[in-house]
């Protein structure tokens with residue numbers, strides 16, 4: 298008999314060492330997430346995967362699965378909390394989806410749809426963040442960074458290049474490029490790097506691809522993010 | 532014989548928008564005939580009525596980029612029982628808000644060589660604002676523009692007295 302915990306009244310089997318989110322996803326139960334990625338160690342920073350466990354809030358991506366846990370996932374209260382987190386991510390950056398090449402393939406946007414975010418509710422900060430188009434094959438639009446650190450982790454752990462890092466604290470935290478000039482062109486990054494493909498939003502973009510797949514025919518136009526098998530998500 | 536049902540009064544306007552949302556409304560195609568059986572248009576670019584009377588519903592396209600936009604928006608809020616932010620620009624400033632990190636004077640002088648100064652011209656605001664920065668909004672229809680089917684879904688739900696609900700494919704930000 299495998300061990301199980303309960304999520305929204307469903308028994309979820311798990312093996313020792315799995316997190317609550319990993320076990321749920323493996324069992325076909327969607328738990329919203331942005332900074333979590335199956336190939337990387339859990340990070341627990343975006344908090345979009347917050348669940349309620351035995352009455353207390355916890356990030357399901359870092360919470361070890363244990364026998365007998367009682368977990369709430371799709372409740373009105375948690376949807377509201379997640380909606381606010383997504384709204385805060387939107388107002389902190391500049392997300393003008395109609396001109397973003399990632400539109401339709403973007404996880405932040407897809408979560409907005411999933412959680413029925415129709416308005417941003419909070420006052421937008423409209424930060425001033427220049428783009429870096431110095432690299433011949435890649436472009437960096439800092440306006441859309443949600444500070445998930447997936448590119449940081451991928452560049453260090455998979456690509457072995459350490460191209461990206463986060464600098465500053467709190468509201469001043471931002472993505473930086475590890476070169477003397479601070480420009481992407483002066484790093485060893487390649488368009489084939491995992492750091493490039495792992496970005497869940499439209500920050501690290503390959504040049505010359507743009508709108509090859511028309512808006513309206515992209516990943517999350519076909520189905521909501523909750524209905525999309527994990528392996529099929531860009 | 533029961534008295535004929537009163538038609539709902541609807542006003543629409545385009546502030547700092549491109550009229551794309553109004554075009555999307557016209558994209559409901561022949562359903563517009565059905566709509567006109569149920570609603571009567573007050574102030575709207577489609578009627579050319581200049582001021583808004585008391586209305587059941589106001590649809591606002593576009594954000595706020597100048598003082599006139601703010602006056603019109605306040606008139607709409609005063610006269611409309613339910614006010615809806617239609618499209619990206621009304622909801623988050625949209626394309627016009629892409630100037631928000633630039634200096635207005637520099638913007639104007641780089642385009643016109645001077646700051647245009649004519650009493651006919653409304654004063655530009657230093658930042659472009661979404662409309663909920665200035666008035667309370669009852670409902671938002673995202674999209675650039677919102678799909679015609681989203682507008683239709685909203686209108687039919689509203690007219691029938693249901694809480695409007697947009698399913699997958701009708702909430703779009705692009």
Ligand code: SF4
Pocket residue numbers: 391392393394397398399400401403404405406441498499500704
């Ligand atoms: S990164 Fe995503 S949410 Fe941000 S502008 Fe691009 S598509 Fe929209």
Ligand code: SF4
Pocket residue numbers: 441442443444445446447448449461472495496497498500501
């Ligand atoms: S650039 Fe992309 S992957 Fe890197 S921290 Fe920002 S959002 Fe995350």
